[in-house]
Amino acid sequence: MQNKLISMQEAVATYTWDGMTYCHGAAFPVGSDSVAFGKEMVKQGKKDLNVICHCGSSQVNLLAAVGAIRRCEVGFSGLEVYGFANGLNRAVTSGQTVIEDYSNGAMAFRLFGGAMNWPFVPATVNINNDQQWCSGDEPDTYPASNKIPVIADPFTGKTLGAFSSLRPEVAAIHVTMADVAGNAIMLGSEWSRFEMSRAADKVVLVADKIVDTACMRQYPNLVRIIAEVVEAVVYWPYCSWPQASCGLYDSDEEHVFYMNQAMKTAEDTEDYCQKWVHSYQNRDEYLDLIGADKLAQISATETAFLMDPYRQWIKTDAEVRELEARRKG
Amino acid sequence: MEYTKQEFMAIVTGREISDGELIILGVGLSMLAGYFARRNHAPNLRAFTEGGVYGSTPVGGLPWGIECNRISANATSFTNAIDALGFLVASGRCDNAVIGAAQVDKYGNVNTTGIWEEPPWKLGKYPPPKVRLNGSGGANDIAVGAKKYLIMASHESRRFTQKVDYISSPGYLDGGDARQKAGFVGGGPAAIISTLGILRPDPESKEFYLDAYYPFTTVQEVKEATGWELKVSPEVGVVPEPSEEELANLRAVDTTGSLRKKN
Numbered sequence: 001m002q003n004k005l006i007s008m009q010e011a012v013a014t015y016t017w018d019g020m021t022y023c024h025g026a027a028f029p030v031g032s033d034s035v036a037f038g039k040e041m042v043k044q045g046k047k048d049l050n051v052i053c054h055c056g057s058s059q060v061n062l063l064a065a066v067g068a069i070r071r072c073e074v075g076f077s078g079l080e081v082y083g084f085a086n087g088l089n090r091a092v093t094s095g096q097t098v099i100e101d102y103s104n105g106a107m108a109f110r111l112f113g114g115a116m117n118w119p120f121v122p123a124t125v126n127i128n129n130d131q132q133w134c135s136g137d138e139p140d141t142y143p144a145s146n147k148i149p150v151i152a153d154p155f156t157g158k159t160l161g162a163f164s165s166l167r168p169e170v171a172a173i174h175v176t177m178a179d180v181a182g183n184a185i186m187l188g189s190e191w192s193r194f195e196m197s198r199a200a201d202k203v204v205l206v207a208d209k210i211v212d213t214a215c216m217r218q219y220p221n222l223v224r225i226i227a228e229v230v231e232a233v234v235y236w237p238y239c240s241w242p243q244a245s246c247g248l249y250d251s252d253e254e255h256v257f258y259m260n261q262a263m264k265t266a267e268d269t270e271d272y273c274q275k276w277v278h279s280y281q282n283r284d285e286y287l288d289l290i291g292a293d294k295l296a297q298i299s300a301t302e303t304a305f306l307m308d309p310y311r312q313w314i315k316t317d318a319e320v321r322e323l324e325a326r327r328k329g
Numbered sequence: 330m331e332y333t334k335q336e337f338m339a340i341v342t343g344r345e346i347s348d349g350e351l352i353i354l355g356v357g358l359s360m361l362a363g364y365f366a367r368r369n370h371a372p373n374l375r376a377f378t379e380g381g382v383y384g385s386t387p388v389g390g391l392p393w394g395i396e397c398n399r400i401s402a403n404a405t406s407f408t409n410a411i412d413a414l415g416f417l418v419a420s421g422r423c424d425n426a427v428i429g430a431a432q433v434d435k436y437g438n439v440n441t442t443g444i445w446e447e448p449p450w451k452l453g454k455y456p457p458p459k460v461r462l463n464g465s466g467g468a469n470d471i472a473v474g475a476k477k478y479l480i481m482a483s484h485e486s487r488r489f490t491q492k493v494d495y496i497s498s499p500g501y502l503d504g505g506d507a508r509q510k511a512g513f514v515g516g517g518p519a520a521i522i523s524t525l526g527i528l529r530p531d532p533e534s535k536e537f538y539l540d541a542y543y544p545f546t547t548v549q550e551v552k553e554a555t556g557w558e559l560k561v562s563p564e565v566g567v568v569p570e571p572s573e574e575e576l577a578n579l580r581a582v583d584t585t586g587s588l589r590k591k592n
Contacts, residue, residue, distance in 0.1 A: 078462070
């Protein structure tokens with residue numbers, strides 16, 4: 001079985017580039033997400049991104065706040081009870097980021113279309129309203145005609161829309177646990193990660209836990225992302241922080257508010273990045289930065305029992321280090 | 330009896346939810362209204378969220394999001410958006426839903442996307458908004474697909490507008506048979522539950538009129554807080570105050586008192 005473990009730095013350096021179509025996956029909007037992957041993209045100065053996401057989460061909020069997003073297709077860009085995403089909203093209202101709105105359902109259907117390699121997906125939602133008529137790509141035309149073109153049902157003649165299918169160049173998908181080959185189990189809602197993993201040209205997993213493949217053999221029905229479509233696996237505990245990861249940690253409420261507040265201005269964003277993005281170089285420093293007390297606090301989650309069936313297969317940090325070294329060597 | 334406007338609105342919304350319904354709930358007031366209804370009078374309510382979280386009862390207070398651990402701690406199934414928003418909602422299977430609105434117009438069209446100096450439909454262009462909101466999320470899928478749904482909104486004239494800046498989630502579009510012509514599988518909004526009263530659509534014109542108002546307001550006040558010439562039902566009534574039992578059941582769901590902080 002191929003060992004695909006690579007470092008976060010290597011993963012971002014290898015699988016992301018300026019101008020790319022980047023997709024990230026999660027149990028949105030304030031649940032699990034590959035937030036730490038997005039932070040590494042900020043560290044490495046990736047820019048001019050075309051982002052595809054179901055919901056924005058703190059990741060898109062940060063990437064937009066630093067000016068890294070040229071265009072974003074999204075179903076929901078806010079942070080729910082935490083409020084509007086200040087960084088993204090600043091980028092959108094200033095015209096820096098072009099936003100193309102769809103519904104959450106539509107984003108999943110379009111990824112499904114990409115996974116099937118269909119040219120388009122019939123649209124029965126998002127049509128006959130501004131989701132169809134307003135296009136960030138056609139700002140001078142209202143109603144827009146190219147975003148969700150009108151088509152006829154060939155059987156009944158009824159009017160429908162056509163969603164373009166989504167084929168992201170790379171998807172960075174957060175999973176609760178993965179083995180070194182890229183088989184993964186997600187706890188909590190999958191949102192669109194299943195179809196996303198089949199739609200993207202390349203898939204990088206970012207896992208809170210690395211488990212032995214025996215875990216996958218015990219629960220093969222739960223392995224919805226498969227090694228066969230995965231290029232690389234990154235081990236990054238508390239990857240979704242300050243958001244939650246079902247079974248492992250709750251959201252860091254104080255930090256989500258604090259971070260979103262900072263995203264309001266370019267100056268505060270820069271300050272935030274100095275303190276919380278550029279200030280760590282590896283996993284240990286990342287965890288030190290969050291702090292032991294905070295880690296203990298957010299780890300005391302009501303969902304912890306969901307991990308019970310899997311604990312016997314979880315690799316320790318030392319074991320993962322050895323596996324990483326073995327792959328490199 | 331003491332209660333906040335937000336609590337009243339959640340209870341009134343809950344009263345529009347019937348036992349046995351298959352219902353999709355969004356975060357915030359929507360979820361509180363739904364779980365209040367289940368606790369109060371609809372024990373067999375089949376509630377789920379957009380990401381496919383089934384069979385849950387929130388723990389530890391209002392969930393921060395629809396997939397928050399507070400609603401994932403006792404689920405019977407986790408699926409995904411294609412299942413929840415596609416198979417159960419866009420398909421037309423879902424009985425009821427509750428969505429929020431930053432702006433709502435007289436035909437029940439909802440805007441949660443943005444506010445413009447001059448709205449795109451007037452301008453004939455689509456420039457960046459003056460204020461970016463959140464986008465539709467799953468509400469567009471719900472508005473198109475659910476058999477019926479409820480809209481919750483704070484009753485202010487800037488929010489209750491003649492025509493919304495942007496239709497994120499379609500109600501009855503231009504009224505009359507416009508929605509029917511659009512071919513949507515679902516029936517459209519059954520009511521707008523506001524902080525001042527209950528508005529319902531006229532069966533023919535589909536224009537929302539005042540059906541009942543809360544005991545602490547007046548017809549005049551509701552009209553003044555509405556950005557269109559609000560019609561009033563000849564049988565307009567006063568919405569019954571929350572009972573002690575209703576309030577107790579709501580507060581048992583809203584354990585952190587998120588609805589008691591605002592008035």
